[in-house]
Amino acid sequence: MAEQRPHSYTHHGITIEDPWKWLRDADYPTVDDEDVLAYLNAENDYFEANMSPHKELTDAIFEEIKGRQQPDLASVPWKDGDWYYQWKFGEESQYRIWLRWPSVGLEGPEGDEAARQGPTAEVTTLLDEPALAEGLEYFRLGSLSVSNGGGLLAYATDTDGSERYKLVIKDLATGELLPEEIPNIIGRIVWSADDSSLLYTVVDDNWRPWQVRRHVLGQPVEEDTIVYEESDPGFFVGIGESASREYIMIGAGDHVTSEVRLIPAADLAADPVVVSARRANHEYSIDHQGDRFIIRTNDTHKNFRLATAPGDDPAEAAWQPLVDASDSHYITGFDTFKDFIAVEVRIDGLDNVRLMWRDGAVKSIEFPESAYSASVGRNREFDTDTLRLYYDSMVTPSTVFDYHLSTEELEVRQVQEVPSGYAADEYVTDRLLAPARDGVEVPVSIVRHRDTPVDGSAPLYIYGYGAYGYAIPPSFSTSRLSLLDRGFIYAIAHVRGGDDLGYHWYEAGKLDRRTNTFNDFVDVARHLVNERYGSEGRIAIAGGSAGGQLMGAVVNQSPELWGAVAAHVPFVDVLNTMLDDTLPLTPIEWPEWGNPIEDPVVFDYIRSYSPYDQLTARDYPPILVTAGLNDPRVTYWEPAKYVAKLRALKTDDNLVLLKTNMGAGHGGRSGRYDRLYEVAEEYAFMLVVMGLVE
Known part of the structure; x- marks a missing residue:
């Protein structure tokens, strides 16, 4: 007691x-x-x-x-430029090994198909998680990012569960780590187009992701440039890369409001350009399709719509309708490719994946059950005629499909094995x-x-x-x-x-x-x-x-x-946490729960349901x-x-x-x-x- x-x-x-x-x-x-x-x-x-x-x-x-776990579980390989990538477990291993092998220089269609199916004789190990985790009570791999030229690997690890990751860079030719180490990062690591530098996000003392910094390879970490700093304690910051790889996105937001800035991947020293200035309850995301931008926004309807903008002007004033918002169709996300867009839509609680081509043609992918979970999977190729999908249901083991756009065929690449x-x-x-x-x-x-x-x-x-x-x-x-x-x-x-x-x-x-x-x-x-x-x-x-x-x-x-x-x-x-604005998640949580510091009505309401505050003398x-x-x-x-x-x-x-x-x-x-x-x-x-x- x-x-x-x-x-x-x-x-x-x-x-x-x-x-x-x-x-x-x-x-x-x-x-x-x-x-x-x-x-x-x-x-x-x-x-x-x-x-x-x-x-x-x-x-x-x-x-x-x-x-019921496959001891040597491995992912379906995915192609990214000149390489295929895969992770796999050893039979008794708790952690993954990351592999890659060439996707080019193979002999004819048979060689191409062999590389698509799994490791070839030229396979190499990118990262050995079991070796990194040796002797540690806790280990988690965060971001893992191969440089555009394929010669360097930036990755981040957390060894105590605090989600304060350490970033290191590995030379894949020698297997050696570069001398720089960057502590207290979180989220993705994104390379510049020429691989001379990279962007990362750091957390402050209260674990709020608040700065995006640029590291130039070979330069002291202490000299890293602050590319963006978020001053609002209620906003978190993160970064991403456009599907075209021509832009890097810097996103800031809370649970209901977002603001995105763009930087050319070829010039990380450029000033970030705001797409749409933040305003309360406006959420949006953006991607680049080569000659135009695609935007998901809730500016006209809470279930979101899709819009386009010219490749030289992503500003909100230039947005043009692409998919109208609907009471019945909830657009939950989208993935952009050179010739089409894969749109994730939820209808009556059921996941749908719809493909939209530039000429306006639309195709809904048909799945084999009436109730299921489906999503767009890992797709790293911008110019592709194949779409990776993930699928399962309450009774159907996890399944990986490749959807072939030309034949409208769902190819089963992997079904979760249950050895017992x-x-x-x-x-x-x-x-x-x-x-x-x-x-x-x-x-x-x-x-x-x-x-x-x-x-x-x-x-x-x-x-x-x-x-x-x-x-x-x-x-x-x-x-x-x-x-x-x-x-x-x-x-x-x-x-x-x-x-x-x-x-x-x-x-x-x-x-x-x-x-x-x-x-x-x-x-x-x-x-x-x-x-x-x-x-x-x-x-x-x-x-x-x-x-x-x-x-x-x-x-x-x-x-x-x-x-x-x-x-x-x-x-x-809940009440004590929402009253403590020194905690990392409190200000960003106010749009979710309310701010009891300023509003007595919110104070009373949170207190009325906060489980800790409502415990009484009774049987439990x-x-x-x-x-x-x-x-x-x-x-x-x-x-x-x-x-x-x-x-x-x-x-x-x-x-x-x-x-x-x-x-x-x-x-x-x-x-x-x-x-x-x-x-x-x-x-x-x-x-x-x-x-x-x-």
Whole structure:
């Protein structure tokens, strides 16, 4: 039980008591307070003490999940200029090896096809992640960027989960690293056209990406030029490269407003040119198609439209209509190629990919199922007649297609292998609409084993997120099979706050309508009980980050429904975080949640649903909470404070566990098998506390 130390503060005439504030180390992001570390370690010891008796179950689930992973998994090769590229895993490796081989100088069509299919005799290793990760508790590769001439590789690594990456440059001819090292970067690395310099983004002390800098090879890093600096603490900065590779884009924005600047890739010393000056709630993105620009913008409609602009004038005044906005068609993105554009459109919650040629011809790509997830994949060739696509569904393993424009053929390049065996016809998927309390119908994606009855006897697992306009796709999961094969029915609640049904769906779950998200989830659960997919008290639920906030809110609203809860890196101390403008994500989050510092109405509203603030003396279901000590997105003290307060108030004997990864961040452990073991721990926890262990 965490000690309570008196602390209070007053805003808008309301005094808040927060006796667990001390769990935030005053020296953060350094965490060395002995009392804080002692508490986190004690909670970890308690986690181990309660889970170690079930290690055999956890290990069994892990081995099931691991057995469904292809040990030597490799990507489908992709072509980029004179080379094919591929990543692959070694059989027991946690990390990838990156390879390349020539795409030119081959003997005839047979040689070309052999290179397209996989490594040739001339294959070389670009980067060996297992070697870089050797001896490290945590390792994650960030940006990886080969120079235009193919001779240099710039890449960035994070070794503690703080998402402060270190950039280095490798000479691919010698295998040696150049002497320069650049710390505290994030996001992409983009080369100049002549490979003499590159652009990168740095984070400040509060982990806000705020500067774009230019590094000239061979020059001291300390002399790197600031190309752009963002002064608004509520805006983040990032960079990208146009499909034509003639321009580099510098983007600044928050969740609802954006501003883009362009720099010629051939002249990184040129002044960046603003495409459209920022104005509140105007979002847009831009790409270059050689002789014209393509723009996605919400200037006339929240579901976005596409526009064009002349190649010598990208300014908003020159934008001309290309695809009109629509109430029913939500344009989620586009990819630009020399002769066509691939447009991603969501219609009634279903992904569509449409191809648009310069002459106005349009083609929608047909997929084999009625409910699925599809997206444009990795396509690095600007002048191409083939489009890489990714596809899966609740019952169909991840599939990579190459769509051939000339023949309109979908070529299957790869289907996810399940070595231990998988038969799609043994599982059944459904999609239904659940009525929310305000009359809105909420989509629900469901999958179960065909032998699992729909009579209320099966345990039910519901996953949700519902924030930032991020839709949860009805996709395939090999891990999930360990639940389905144990008789669970699995559901995804496509609650408001995501953009599953369009931008309006996102707007209906943010700011002063945030509680719609929580109500939707509870109402979905009650509807599934009514439809006999589950029963009260035998429902396991899970969500992470903002989805962890969802877990905390629905536990407070309807604790009797849930048999087990997994809240991963949960954003649960919403009011305190939104009141602290020194934290990296607070100013940029105000368009999502509101600013309680300035607005007493927002203060009261956030306080009314903030899971930490709404904990009371009552019974709660069994809850597993996870955290990352180095997490810059949801700081470790949020889940720690939540569990401490929950322990002090709960009136039941149900198990509550907190596991803090002491050497990781927001995404948990970094190795592919280590991540899967954490999934196995969650499933084992749920099976145990719900009394489903044989």
